[in-house]
Every structure is written in C-alpha cells, then in structure tokens.
Amino acid sequence: MNALLFPGQGSQLVGMGSEFYNKFDLVKKIFQQADDKLKYPISKIILDGPEDKLQLTENTQPAILTVSYSIFTVMKNEFNIDLKFFKYVAGHSLGEYSALVCSNSLSFDDALYLLHERGKAMQSAVPVGQGSMLAVLGLNIEDINEMIKDFKEGEICEIANDNANGQVIVSGNKNCVESLKNSLKSKKIKSIPLKVSAPFHCSLMKPAADYMGRKIRNTNFKDPLIEIINNVTAKAEKKSDVIKDLLIDQIFSTVKWRESLLYMSNNGIKNFLEIGPGKALSGMTKRTIKSANCFSINSIDDMKNFHNELQK
Numbered sequence: 001m002n003a004l005l006f007p008g009q010g011s012q013l014v015g016m017g018s019e020f021y022n023k024f025d026l027v028k029k030i031f032q033q034a035d036d037k038l039k040y041p042i043s044k045i046i047l048d049g050p051e052d053k054l055q056l057t058e059n060t061q062p063a064i065l066t067v068s069y070s071i072f073t074v075m076k077n078e079f080n081i082d083l084k085f086f087k088y089v090a091g092h093s094l095g096e097y098s099a100l101v102c103s104n105s106l107s108f109d110d111a112l113y114l115l116h117e118r119g120k121a122m123q124s125a126v127p128v129g130q131g132s133m134l135a136v137l138g139l140n141i142e143d144i145n146e147m148i149k150d151f152k153e154g155e156i157c158e159i160a161n162d163n164a165n166g167q168v169i170v171s172g173n174k175n176c177v178e179s180l181k182n183s184l185k186s187k188k189i190k191s192i193p194l195k196v197s198a199p200f201h202c203s204l205m206k207p208a209a210d211y212m213g214r215k216i217r218n219t220n221f222k223d224p225l226i227e228i229i230n231n232v233t234a235k236a237e238k239k240s241d242v243i244k245d246l247l248i249d250q251i252f253s254t255v256k257w258r259e260s261l262l263y264m265s266n267n268g269i270k271n272f273l274e275i276g277p278g279k280a281l282s283g284m285t286k287r288t289i290k291s292a293n294c295f296s297i298n299s300i301d302d303m304k305n306f307h308n309e310l311q312k
Contacts, residue, residue: 006095011278017067058119068276103224131199160201234259
C-alpha cells in the first residue's frame with residue numbers, strides 16, 4: 001500500500017519545480033494562477049529568487065504549495081497516477097495544505113491565500129530576535145521533555161516537531177532555547193540552531209492561531225477524497241470540520257510526524273511517495289521505518305521511475 005507525502009518549510013530552494021515549469025504548460029498555468037491570486041509574482045521568486053525573498057515565510061509557504069501541487073498535477077494528468085493508488089495523504093506542517101488541495105478538500109486558490117496569511121501571522125506573532133528553534137539529534141522525545149519540564153512559567157521551550165527517531169525540534173523564547181542548547185552541549189549531545197525567522201509550533205504562536213482561526217473558519221473545505229493523516233493527532237481524518245479545527249491548533253502544536261509515519265506503517269503502508277522540493281521527508285521516513293520504500297519526485301525522471309514501479 002502507498003501513502004503520499006508533502007514537504008514543509010525548509011525544503012525550499014530557488015529554481016524548485018523549474019524542470020516541470022519549462023516542460024508542461026499546465027504547470028505554467030498553475031504558476032500564473034498563483035501570481036494572480038497573490039497579486040505579486042511568486043512564480044518569479046520561485047524560479048529566479050532572490051533567495052532572501054523566497055526565505056520570507058509569507059513567500060515560502062505558498063511557494064512550496066505551488067511547486068508541490070504542480071508536480072502532483074503533472075503526475076495525475078501526464079502519468080495517470082492519481083489518488084486511487086494511495087491509501088493516505090499527509091503533509092509536514094504547511095505540507096498539510098498541499099495534501100488537502102491534492103485530495104480535493106481545499107481549492108488551490110484558497111490554500112494560497114491561507115498560507116500567505118499564515119506566513120505573515122506566524123512571522124508577526126513574535127518580535128524578530130525574541131524566538132528561536134533548535135534541532136536536537138540523537139535523543140527521543142521523552143528525553144527532551146524531561147530536560148525542558150523544569151523551565152519556569154512564562155519561559156517557553158516546547159517540542160515543535162517530532163520528526164523522526166533521533167530528530168526532534170524545540171521552539172520557544174530565545175534565552176530558554178539557548179539554555180537548553182548549553183545543557184545539551186555539556187552532555188555532549190549534538191544540536192543545531194535553525195535559521196528561522198520565528199519560533200514555530202509552540203505556544204508563542206497562539207496569536208497567529210487566533211488570527212488564522214477566523215480565516216480558516218470562513219473558508220470552504222470539503223471532506224478529502226482519501227484520509228489525511230493529521231499533524232496534531234497523528235491519526236487519519238476525513239471530516240472537513242474537524243480538519244479546520246486541527247489546522248488552527250497545528251500552528252501552536254507539536255507536528256507529530258514520527259507518530260504519523262508509524263500510524264501509516266501500522267496500517268499497511270509500505271511505500272511512501274514524497275512530492276515537492278527536497279528529500280527531507282524520505283530521510284525522516286527511513287530513519288523511523290527501516291523497512292519503508294521511499295520515493296522522492298523532484299524531476300521528470302523520478303516520476304517515470306515511480307510510474308514504472310507501479311506497473312510491476
């Protein structure tokens with residue numbers, strides 16, 4: 001059985017999707033649709049940069065959606081690989097919006113608007129320089145929770161992403177995250193500060209969630225054609241009203257990606273197909289489920305190879 005995965009922030013790079021854009025008119029139309037909806041040339045930022053503009057959260061989020069949706073549309077229209085080949089669809093953080101668009105729960109236009117607003121709201125929730133995120137390598141989530149449980153009230157240091165075995169991201173006030181980093185260093189545990197503009201997926205993001213709650217509730221969602229694995233619960237969901245509420249909670253909640261992968265594996269998924277820029281999700285999957293078959297589609301050759309695998 002197969003699952004379809006969509007990446008989140010951190011996977012972006014200038015020129016992503018350019019091979020598909022240059023070869024397929026339908027991708028050019030999707031990029032133009034994104035420009036028209038956002039009322040500025042997001043397509044130029046995706047294809048040509050500059051990088052610092054692509055890295056702005058309000059641009060990164062709709063940009064990754066545009067590339068992921070374009071690749072999925074080529075896969076469906078040119079290679080006849082559609083949702084009937086998949087049991088589940090899932091996306092990492094903003095990738096959940098790509099998953100909802102491709103499973104026919106949310107229109108591409110509405111997702112573009114929501115992600116642009118989401119990016120701005122998350123950026124403005126915490127003044128620049130006051131928040132921080134840190135990747136912790138080699139520890140599991142229980143170990144890290146033990147280390148952060150003694151922070152005083154008002155000192156925010158929380159699990160933002162449980163990505164894979166031995167890869168956990170924490171988020172919070174800069175001084176608290178720095179304190180954790182020093183503690184890890186004293187124990188000879190490796191950690192890497194993330195180059196992000198805000199502390200995502202922690203309770204500091206609640207103002208962004210309040211703002212996005214109004215936007216999301218006023219947007220039309222349909223039940224997805226196949227079950228979507230939700231970031232907040234790491235379980236399958238198909239009811240649009242529940243999906244809306246969970247998208248709001250997702251902004252300040254832990255992204256339970258490792259648990260999502262395990263849920264899919266425990267429910268019969270052997271093959272994981274990552275669609276969109278980068279190969280980060282395939283790496284996380286292999287670290288968590290040793291027996292998993294992972295496919296990343298970043299090029300037309302990748303798509304042909306996966307198509308051939310399905311024919312076997």
